[in-house]
Amino acid sequence: xxxxxxxxxxxxxxxxxxxxxxxxxxxxxxxxxxxxxxxxxxxxxxxxxxxxxxxxxxxxxxxxxxxxxxxxxxxxxxxxxxxxxxxxxxxxxxxxxxxxxxxxxxxxxxxxxxxxxxxxxxxxxxxxxxxxxxxxxxxxxxxxxxxxxxxxxxxxxxxxxxxxxxxxxxxxxxxxxxxxxxxxxxxxxxxxxxxxxxxxxxxxxxxxxxxxxxxxxxxxxxxxxxxxxxxxxxxxxxxxxxxxxxxxxxxxxxxxxxxxxxxxxxxxxxxxxxxxxxxxxxx
Amino acid sequence: xxxxxxxxxxxxxxxxxxxxxxxxxxxxxxxxxxxxxxxxxxxxxxxxxxxxxxxxxxxxxxxxxxxxxxxxxxxxxxxxxxxxxxxxxxxxxxxxxxxxxxxxxxxxxxxxxxxxxxxxxxxxxxxxxxxxxxxxxxxxxxxxxxxxxxxxxxxxxxxxxxxxxxxxxxxxxxxxxxxxxxxxxxxxxxxxxxxxxxxxxxxxxxxxxxxxxxxxxxxxxxxxxxxxxxxxxxxxxxxxxxxxxxxxxxxxxxxxxxxxxxxxxxxxxxxxxxxxxxxxxxxxxxxxxxxxxxxxxxxxxxxxxxxxxxxxxxxxxxxxxxxxxxxxxxxxxxxxxxxxxxxxxxxxxxxxxxxxxxxxxxxxxxxxxxxxxxxxxxxxxxxxxxxxxxxxxxxxxxxxxxxxxxxxxxxxxxxxxxxxxxxxxxxxxxxxxxxxxxxxxxx
Numbered sequence: 001x002x003x004x005x006x007x008x009x010x011x012x013x014x015x016x017x018x019x020x021x022x023x024x025x026x027x028x029x030x031x032x033x034x035x036x037x038x039x040x041x042x043x044x045x046x047x048x049x050x051x052x053x054x055x056x057x058x059x060x061x062x063x064x065x066x067x068x069x070x071x072x073x074x075x076x077x078x079x080x081x082x083x084x085x086x087x088x089x090x091x092x093x094x095x096x097x098x099x100x101x102x103x104x105x106x107x108x109x110x111x112x113x114x115x116x117x118x119x120x121x122x123x124x125x126x127x128x129x130x131x132x133x134x135x136x137x138x139x140x141x142x143x144x145x146x147x148x149x150x151x152x153x154x155x156x157x158x159x160x161x162x163x164x165x166x167x168x169x170x171x172x173x174x175x176x177x178x179x180x181x182x183x184x185x186x187x188x189x190x191x192x193x194x195x196x197x198x199x200x201x202x203x204x205x206x207x208x209x210x211x212x213x214x215x216x217x218x219x220x221x222x223x224x225x226x227x228x229x230x231x232x233x234x235x236x237x238x239x240x241x242x243x244x245x246x247x248x249x250x251x252x253x254x255x256x257x258x259x260x261x262x263x264x265x266x267x268x269x270x271x272x273x274x275x276x277x278x279x280x281x282x283x
Numbered sequence: 284x285x286x287x288x289x290x291x292x293x294x295x296x297x298x299x300x301x302x303x304x305x306x307x308x309x310x311x312x313x314x315x316x317x318x319x320x321x322x323x324x325x326x327x328x329x330x331x332x333x334x335x336x337x338x339x340x341x342x343x344x345x346x347x348x349x350x351x352x353x354x355x356x357x358x359x360x361x362x363x364x365x366x367x368x369x370x371x372x373x374x375x376x377x378x379x380x381x382x383x384x385x386x387x388x389x390x391x392x393x394x395x396x397x398x399x400x401x402x403x404x405x406x407x408x409x410x411x412x413x414x415x416x417x418x419x420x421x422x423x424x425x426x427x428x429x430x431x432x433x434x435x436x437x438x439x440x441x442x443x444x445x446x447x448x449x450x451x452x453x454x455x456x457x458x459x460x461x462x463x464x465x466x467x468x469x470x471x472x473x474x475x476x477x478x479x480x481x482x483x484x485x486x487x488x489x490x491x492x493x494x495x496x497x498x499x500x501x502x503x504x505x506x507x508x509x510x511x512x513x514x515x516x517x518x519x520x521x522x523x524x525x526x527x528x529x530x531x532x533x534x535x536x537x538x539x540x541x542x543x544x545x546x547x548x549x550x551x552x553x554x555x556x557x558x559x560x561x562x563x564x565x566x567x568x569x570x571x572x573x574x575x576x577x578x579x580x581x582x583x584x585x586x587x588x589x590x591x592x593x594x595x596x597x598x599x600x601x602x603x604x605x606x607x608x609x610x611x612x613x614x615x616x617x618x619x620x621x622x623x624x625x626x627x628x629x630x631x632x633x634x635x636x637x638x639x640x641x642x643x644x645x646x647x648x649x650x651x652x653x654x655x656x657x658x659x660x661x662x663x664x665x666x667x668x669x670x671x672x673x674x675x676x677x678x679x680x681x682x683x684x685x686x687x688x689x690x691x692x693x694x695x696x697x698x699x700x701x702x703x704x705x706x707x708x709x710x711x712x713x714x715x716x717x718x719x720x721x722x723x724x725x726x
Contacts, residue, residue: 035724083724126717249519283496 029173029195030131030160032120033080036283041076041275049226049260049269053236057264066100068226068267072111076275083120088133090114094146096227110140111229112147116154128161137181147229152181156191170198187232190216197242207244211258214238226267236263240271252277322351324380324411328404330419335673335701341392341419345404349380356380357408359388363400367623371400378408397425399673399681417701418673420680428685430619432658439553439653440601447477447563454571456486465515466490474571477563482534484526484568485513488577497579498522499723500572504565504587504594505531507614508542520725522578526568528561528594546628547635551642553650562654565598569605582606582723586715588670589614589677589705593656596686599667600659607722608667609715611707612678616656617685619648624679657682660689666722668696668715670707677705 033039050067051059062068074092081087092111097104116135123129137152156177163170172195179189197209214237215228225231240258247253254277259270327346331337349355360375372393380386392402404415433439452474462469470486488498503525505511510532511525530538530545538557540548548557565585573580584607587595592613599608615621615628622629636642652658667690671683680699687697698711720726 032721032724032726034726080724080726083722123721126714126721281493281496 029175030158031129031173032083032131033078033086033118034281035080035082037080037279037281039076039078039277039279041078041277043074043076043273043275045072045074045271045273046070047072047269047271049267051268052224052226053234053260053263053266053268055222055224055265057262059263059268062100062226062267064100064102066098066226068096068098068269070097070227071095085120086118088114088116088118088135091140094229096145096229098226105145107143107145109143109146112152113138113140114154124161127163128159131158131160132156133158133177135177135179137179145227145230148181148183148187148232150181150183150186152179152187154179154189154191165198168198168200169204170196172196185219185221185232187217187219192216197244205246207246209242209244211240211242212237213240214262222265224265226269228266231266234264234266236260236266250279322349322353322382322410324349324351324355324406324408324413326404326406326413326415328415328417330417330701332419332701334699335418336420336423336699338422339394341395341400341402341421343390343392343402343404343417345388345390345406345415346385347378347380347388347406347408348385349408350383351410352382353409354379354381355408355410357406359404359406361390361392361402361404363392363395363402371395375405378406380408392419395421397422399423399426399679399684416674418680419701420673420684420699423680423684423699424688426681426684426688428617428620428657428689430617430652430655432655432661433652436653436658437662443477443559443563444566444601447566450475450477450479452476452567452570452574454574459513462513465517466519467515469513469515472571474567476529476567477560480529480534480537480560480564482527482529482564482567483532484524484571485511486522486524487513487515488522489519492519497577499579499582499725500524500584501719502526502565502568502572502583502585504528504585504591504598506588507590508545509591520720524568524572526564528564530557530561534564543631547631550632550635550647550650551639553653556650556654558654562594562597562601565594566602569598569602573604580604584609584719584723586610588612588707592669592678596656596663596667597654597659599665600662603664606665607719608663608665609670609719610667611670611711612672612675612705613656613669613683613686614678615651615654616678617682618651618655620682620685621679624682625677627677657686657689660686661691663690663694666694666696668698668711668718670711671697671699672703672706673699673701674704 047070050062052062053059072092072094074090076090078086078088091113094111095108097106114135114137116133118131118133121130121132133156135154139147139149142149154177156175158175160173174194176192181187193211193213195209195211197207200206216235217233219232221232238258238260240256242254242256244252244254254275256273260268325348329344331342345359356379358375359378362370363372364370374390376388399418399420402417402419406413455473457471459469459471467487467489472486473481473483476482500522503511503514505527508531511527514523514525527534530540549555572578572583583605585595585598585605586609588611592610593615595608595610596613599605632647636644669687671680673680700708
């Protein structure tokens with residue numbers, strides 16, 4: 001009799017846990033991309049600097065009351081080709097202004113387009129993900145005030161994870177990319193970023209994240225430029241905070257503000273940006 | 284006057300309630316004091332391995348806490364018995380646990396051959412006797428059954444599948460709007476299976492999405508005499524099928540045995556045994572999936588526990604359209620070696636033999652070789668996760684590993700739970716979900 005009761009108790013009804021990775025919708029970074037998913041992310045950003053870090057990392061005003069601003073728009077797209085591979089593209093358009101007591105310099109145009117392919121390397125317990133991305137950089141301009149006008153390549157390793165902290169869903173993304181622009185005064189860049197985000201509600205509608213990141217850029221040309229897109233030997237670290245609101249499972253808006261905290265041979269600027277994140281599943 | 288009386292009455296009631304409450308509180312309090320006076324001995328057995336699996340020597344720490352106000356003296360011992368109860372290893376130590384103190388006793392069990400062993404830890408002290416029963420494993424991946432599968436195993440099942448293929452499925456799908464919830468549509472489906480028997484199941488799919496979308500499918504397979512219902516849940520990515528094989532749930536039109544009789548139904552003829560048809564009902568379910576334009580036949584997971592685990596393994600061994608398998612505590616593994624180890628289904632089989640003149644236990648075993656979980660294992664061509672409980676009295680770990688070790692190693696994954704019986708923990712199912720989502724690219 002005991003046996004029968006036990007048998008009744010243990011003859012399983014199938015259990016299934018529906019564990020959608022909803023929290024990762026916010027942080028594409030190092031997480032794998034669903035095959036067939038197309039993500040489109042138009043964004044607008046504004047960068048402003050009226051101070052600079054000199055070659056010794058001392059902060060001071062630009063000469064002649066100079067100030068640099070850059071208004072940029074971009075379209076980022078990513079498509080999941082398969083479980084392992086995703087394709088990405090970035091097309092930026094910038095409008096840079098440098099003003100001082102003597103003159104105003106305005107340059108506008110497309111910047112460096114980026115086309116990348118990301119490979120999902122591995123995971124640890126389906127919580128932590130590694131990916132490697134190779135990106136080709138293609139200048140879409142000839143004006144040297146918009147960029148180096150050199151083709152380049154980047155390799156980026158990302159480590160991302162998600163979990164729970166203080167009863168909330170959270171995630172992190174650690175990324176480091178090394179980039180080389182090919183040609184005269186070839187520029188080497190190390191771009192790094194660490195992001196930690198936390199959701200503010202159980203439905204994953206609101207989230208806030210903080211990031212620390214920076215550039216380390218070196219080349220033989222050590223001349224100063226307030227524009228990080230044209231300077232060839234500089235470094236900076238910046239902190240930023242981002243707020244994300246999800247209008248639906250497919251549409252989210254991110255507002256970000258950041259400022260440089262240390263630097264060398266570059267402007268000491270701050271930025272704000274807004275980006276929309278929209279995805280559709282094509283399969 | 285009446286007002287005063289009322290007031291007094293209320294006061295009396297409050298006083299009575301308070302008194303009752305206080306009495307209860309005092310009672311609780313005095314109980315605690317009494318208990319503290321008496322004290323207790325609390326034991327905790329800690330295996331020096333998270334899953335109870337060891338390479339050579341099992342080892343444990345036996346923690347004993349004495350809250351009595353008197354010393355406890357006596358012995359702490361362990362014994363490792365054979366299935367027949369004879370000790371193959373044992374040790375004991377004289378103990379003295381001072382009042383209000385704790386002691387730990389560590390034991391290293393002599394090296395054992397690959398296999399699973401029961402181990403009983405006993406404590407016999409002044410005011411307390413107890414036994415803690417556990418199981419440990421030694422290099423279980425070296426376990427091999429001493430029984431091979433029939434030479435015609437594959438041809439038997441190919442013939443069976445051919446017979447199934449000759450049956451027109453006649454799928455019938457009925458929407459059940461009254462059962463909808465979690466934003467999922469619910470459908471009852473039925474189909475003809477082996478021997479023209481009608482079996483039924485449930486399909487639930489998320490509402491919305493593009494018309495061209497093909498949903499990956501999770502198939503839940505039933506435990507012994509369990510009726511599966513439509514499976515719901517807030518998931519926009521997955522179609523979920525639950526199937527009631529013949530003789531179970533809403534598929535009892537032709538076969539409707541008493542609960543205990545199902546496992547032995549027509550066991551004397553391997554071509555008529557009920558599980559032959561039940562397995563084909565699962566194959567037909569995969570046929571059904573492949574026939575639906577909105578279901579993705581390239582992303583099918585099958586999952587089940589106990590008899591559902593058995594069906595999942597059998598299906599995976601017979602049908603390469605299955606892409607992922609989760610089998611929790613699958614029964615009927617290494618069947619010939621179940622005798623003397625488990626009561627069910629061995630006792631029912633023996634009862635069946637007695638009730639049918641001319642039958643022998645050996646002849647039934649010959650038939651059951653075609654239904655032995657381990658014999659499906661070599662044919663599995665999809666990643667499979669197997670959950671094993673070391674205290675499982677229906678699917679013992681020794682038998683489970685006899686099956687598991689025959690799965691091609693590149694597909695095999697196992698989780699062993701040292702403190703569980705015929706069940707897996709929630710964490711197994713959570714990991715299953717993540718595993719499936721990762722494999723199917725549902726990021």
